[in-house]
Amino acid sequence: MSFDINYLINEEITERSLLVINSEGVNIGVKTIDDALKIANEERLDLVLFKPSNGSTPAIAKILDYNKFIFEQKKKEKDAKNAVSASKMKELIIKPQISDHDIEWQAQKLLQWINAGNQVKLKIKTFGRVGFKQELIEDAYNKFVKILSVSAKVQIPLKKLSPVLYEAIFVKNNKNK
Numbered sequence: 001m002s003f004d005i006n007y008l009i010n011e012e013i014t015e016r017s018l019l020v021i022n023s024e025g026v027n028i029g030v031k032t033i034d035d036a037l038k039i040a041n042e043e044r045l046d047l048v049l050f051k052p053s054n055g056s057t058p059a060i061a062k063i064l065d066y067n068k069f070i071f072e073q074k075k076k077e078k079d080a081k082n083a084v085s086a087s088k089m090k091e092l093i094i095k096p097q098i099s100d101h102d103i104e105w106q107a108q109k110l111l112q113w114i115n116a117g118n119q120v121k122l123k124i125k126t127f128g129r130v131g132f133k134q135e136l137i138e139d140a141y142n143k144f145v146k147i148l149s150v151s152a153k154v155q156i157p158l159k160k161l162s163p164v165l166y167e168a169i170f171v172k173n174n175k176n177k
Helices: 033-042 066-086 100-115 128-132 134-148
Strands: 017-021 027-032 046-051 059-064 089-094 119-125 152-162 165-172
Touching: 017 033, 017 046, 027 033, 033 046, 033 059, 046 066, 059 066, 089 100, 100 119, 100 134, 100 152, 100 165, 119 134, 119 152, 134 152, 134 165
Parallel strands: 017 059, 089 119
Antiparallel strands: 017 027, 046 059, 119 165, 152 165
16 A cells, blocks of 8 residues: 555654644644643544644644544545546457458447446557558548447547557547436
């Protein structure tokens, strides 16, 4: 886990005065470190330094349950990471000589992926002399675009990655939610 935040807590804090926020989130004013620790101990919670003093503004500390706070921060990070990976990139590799029936069949599979919230990468891979027949490559791509235009849009149009590999990316069309 990449969570690596080290807050100063309780006696580790060396600031002389702190702007203290209590466990309900209410600003209770500037307190000395001793007064702030006393308040935290009375509530059986921790005093956590969030922002050290920069000379013109006092340090900011909160009274809270430190272990619960760290647990929630780790959980938020994990949820954020899962949300990012929820939208996955699916990939389909075809040859430019693909038949019309196969295009329709593969396009239906791509539509299912797109409607499930995934991005789809269509790769067209050529072999031998077919790589020099640009019209075959563009024809296969245009047939996919025509079928997918129902509920998808082209995010990145067909581009040449290498002499034998072309790629385009499709995403869900926001107009058709």
